[in-house]
Amino acid sequence: MLSKRLEQAINEQIKNELYSGYLYLAMAAQCESMNLKGFAHWLKVQAKEELGHAMRLYDFVNDRGGRVVLEAIEKPPVEYPSLQAMFTTVLEHEQKVTVLINKLYEMAKEENDYPLQVHLQWFIEEQVEEEKNPTEILAMLKLTGEGGNGLLMLDSKLREREEE
Ligand code: MG
16 A cells, blocks of 8 residues: 555656646647647657656556545646757756656655555656657757758658657
8 A cells, every 4th residue: 555645746746747748748839830740749759658657657556556636737838949948948857857756766765665666667767768868859959950951851850759
């Protein structure tokens, strides 16, 4: 059985993952409006992944006899001044999520909740990827700039991202 403290902390993380999805979907919407279909596709795949992260935690709470409570999700920003600004936000957001996951893991250790520690290992590994991807996209954006053929090539490369 999950402790009330851990149950609450996981519910908070479910909200954080759903917010991540909302944030990336809002970014996708801006890219659609700029006709950057590849960027929009990449961000939509990412948004779906975030829903998957939330669902892993949702199922875990239920499997442990806890009660999922969904908290309010805040409104994400509507517009970024540039793609570099957008992907800097992605990177910074994922760095924050990493800290939150690590804190949750610490809490699970304090309470000797072994199943939660094991469950969170997947998330700890996933965060490596989640920080790596926007770092790589930012590096490419710096090379291509935000216009011309370079940007179109990057857009078609991002279009290739497969759903997991
Ligand atoms: Mg996530």
